[in-house]
Amino acid sequence: MNELGNLKIAVFGQGKMGLPLASVFAEYGINVIGVDINQMVVDNLNNGINHITEEPGLSELVSKNVETKKYTATTDGVSAATDADIMVILVPTLIDDRGNIKLDPVYSVSEIISKGLKKGNIVITEATMPPGTTEKLIPILEKSGLKLGEFGLAHAPERTMTGTALRDIKGQYPKIIGCNDENTYQIVSKLYNLINKKGTIQMSSIKAAETVKVFEGVYRDVNIGLSNEMALWCEEHEINALEVFEAANTQPFCHFHTPGAGVGGHCIPVYPWFVINTSNEVNPRITKTARELNDYMAHHIVELTIKGLNELKKCLNGSNVLVLGLTFRGGVKEFMKSAAIPIINELNSFGANVYSYDPLCDESDFERFNSKLKTDFNGIDAIIVTSDHEEFKYLDFEKISKEVSTKLIVDGRNIINISNATENGFRVIKVGNLK
Ligand SMILES: NC(=O)c1ccc[n+]([C@@H]2O[C@H](COP(=O)([O-])OP(=O)(O)OC[C@H]3O[C@@H](n4cnc5c(N)ncnc54)[C@H](O)[C@@H]3O)[C@@H](O)[C@H]2O)c1
Incomplete structure (x- = not known):
């Protein structure tokens, strides 16, 4: 006992x-x-x-x-x-x-x-x-x-x-x-x-205890928002954001997170609203802006896909796009505010043929989120990585390069081994690194 x-x-x-x-x-x-x-x-x-x-x-x-x-x-x-x-x-x-x-x-x-x-x-x-x-x-x-x-x-x-x-x-x-x-x-x-x-x-107090957890979520959302903003700036200036973040983070006051396609789940994108919607006198500008920016990143992924296709003389309308990952993060079957959902919807609105694959999902999930299940790369014009599932980190680009129609990868989670992909002729676009 x-x-x-x-x-x-x-x-x-x-x-x-x-x-x-x-x-x-x-x-x-x-x-x-x-x-x-x-x-x-x-x-x-x-x-x-x-x-x-x-x-x-x-x-x-x-x-x-x-x-x-x-x-x-x-x-x-x-x-x-x-x-x-x-x-x-x-x-x-x-x-x-x-x-x-x-x-x-x-x-x-x-x-x-x-x-x-x-x-x-x-x-x-x-x-x-x-x-x-x-x-x-x-x-x-x-x-x-x-x-x-x-x-x-x-x-x-x-x-x-x-x-x-x-x-x-x-x-x-x-x-x-x-x-x-x-x-x-x-x-x-x-x-x-x-x-x-x-x-x-x-x-x-009870209220102070409640605030701790909410602030933990706000901190993460704002930090990711800042990292996403700096990543967009790096894209404009042809600098690799990840390389810069890694070096900057060796200084103890710097904690850049990984930039990416958006922030999902029940927690981090939700808790900022607990601050925003309960503020009477304070205008929580930073919290709101980070939320807005993190939600915007899904649209940015579609823009990067259009950019990549244009470079390869292709148009998004009519292209076959494979979205890798429906869940909001790797290893967890949870769809709440998953970046894949707005990305798939926008790709559909531009007339792309949208396919998806996720190791944790079954056929009904792919239909529910307006895409078709695809378990190979045949005929694909653009691959977009939206979840950091382990298996996506180790894609066999030599094999994939023989199946796809167009060799384009947009890495929305910064997990793809860029040299392995480029060696096999792929144009790789990462959030924060367009080179
Ligand atoms: N999932 C996370 O990673 C995580 C992390 C930290 C905190 N939280 C917080 O924990 C809380 C619970 O989240 P979760 O992820 O466990 O949710 P969940 O959706 O996984 O589970 C909630 C469970 O509550 C049950 N339920 C709903 N209404 C009920 C009721 N009236 N009476 C009894 N049971 C009821 C549901 O059937 C479900 O089984 C939330 O406040 C969430 O923000 C979640």
Whole structure:
């Protein structure tokens, strides 16, 4: 038994983040109830079947935790809240196409928790939310008849990403914690110290803890935006941006990221909106501009393709274009704000014949995103790399050069071995390097 005794935790949301967290708690001997609205997910989990397959080690952990009876799953959130001492909210927090924040799942889970909340319980939000959101849950949770103080409230952001969640949860970074009072912090920090070897950082308020995670995302988006802007400048001046970034980054105050086709996923392109849409007096110019620039990069990739085809005396209209990668990043089957989507749509609007390939996708995905699956390079006039899947880093250009109609590659992720491609007669255009 762990030092937290017979503590029971309910984790609401058994997706890419919630399931790894619930599984790690159970691994460390805590009794865990995983709550999800998806009946199929819950049924599979109760049979020891993991649905987040891109997470190394998670399948083994899920089946082990079900076997040891440390983990069960349910769709009945009220009974889970009634049974549990600590409730963790880890459901999606999204934005619509105009950046409007959608927090409905967080509010609806809070309503459910209020129906089972008891004196001495603690509610922890781990989902990333606009600063101030956790405290907005107080009136909902107080529908239980309890006042804040009779139950504890905390924010402890999930600082991880799909593919490395188990490693990160167990101690890649310290756990940030903000609580409503010291007593709550003592319990919550004990909980996370049990599973996280890097320990905890106590923030002076819940809102400050929420801000940490949001700012981490904003920093990345703005840094990528800056790198993209400098890459565009390098293109204009016929300089290789990557060469410059690499040299500049040897100085400790310089941290240029890799420029590319855009910023995707549920996190980095979303969190800047949590700042932009909650600013009343400040105009967050840099944050907005970076967002706009990063979204613009997909269009730039199409422009680079037109430029490359023109050089080779071809026109985009009627050309066969192969887009390599539908997912927003390598190794993860997630399409949210993937650069491939606007790129494919724009190529179609210019009359190109658009094909695509992605090792993680099935036929329905290619149709859904308005392209045709192609598993070879026959007759292709332009190859565009949009995801950094491992297999795209090692393309056999000698073989490919014999299949394509036109030898053009537009590398939107800066992963192609340029010398190998050029040796085989390809014109290679990279974001930030047109030479
Ligand atoms: N995916 C990441 O890499 C990542 C990293 C850090 C933080 N986050 C944050 O973690 C949170 C969760 O993201 P995710 O990637 O795990 O999402 P996800 O879409 O993978 O999973 C969410 C799960 O919640 C379930 N759900 C939805 N509404 C529910 C409800 N009302 N009650 C119970 N379950 C419900 C869904 O069925 C789904 O299984 C978000 O705030 C996200 O921003 C995600």
